[in-house]
Amino acid sequence: MKISAKNFTAIALVGLAALGFIGINGCVEGKQLAEKNGMKLWSENCQRCHFSPSSNAFSNEEWKTVGMHMQSRALLTSNERDKIIEFLQN
Numbered sequence: 001m002k003i004s005a006k007n008f009t010a011i012a013l014v015g016l017a018a019l020g021f022i023g024i025n026g027c028v029e030g031k032q033l034a035e036k037n038g039m040k041l042w043s044e045n046c047q048r049c050h051f052s053p054s055s056n057a058f059s060n061e062e063w064k065t066v067g068m069h070m071q072s073r074a075l076l077t078s079n080e081r082d083k084i085i086e087f088l089q090n
């Protein structure tokens with residue numbers, strides 16, 4: 001089969017569009033996953049002993065202190081604590 005220049009351009013454009021779509025989607029998905037993790041950890045851990053405090057209950061600075069305090073209570077790793085704090089600070 002002979003591929004004309006016109007056909008080739010069309011094929012290339014479809015390919016590029018598909019790549020772009022996957023690229024954008026990949027980023028969006030990554031971001032949602034990262035957000036979910038902090039939120040998930042928060043919802044799974046922070047209401048075991050009391051109501052999960054909402055993110056606007058404390059300032060960003062206060063959340064750091066609360067995070068340190070509750071990390072020892074909830075037995076979280078530093079990584080988990082950071083994710084929860086990051087989620088609550090937004």
Ligand code: HEC
Nearest residue numbers: 042045046047048049050053066070071073074075076084
């Ligand atoms: C093992 C039980 C337990 C878990 C799990 C727990 N907390 Fe607490 N939390 C407490 C207790 C008890 C207090 C009140 C006494 C204190 O401050 O130690 C408290 C108090 C708080 C307060 C109030 C602090 C203040 O100064 O008024 C906040 C905010 C809070 N927790 C957030 C969290 C967050 C966020 C998480 C999840 C990372 C969490 N807690 C997980 C037991 C827990």
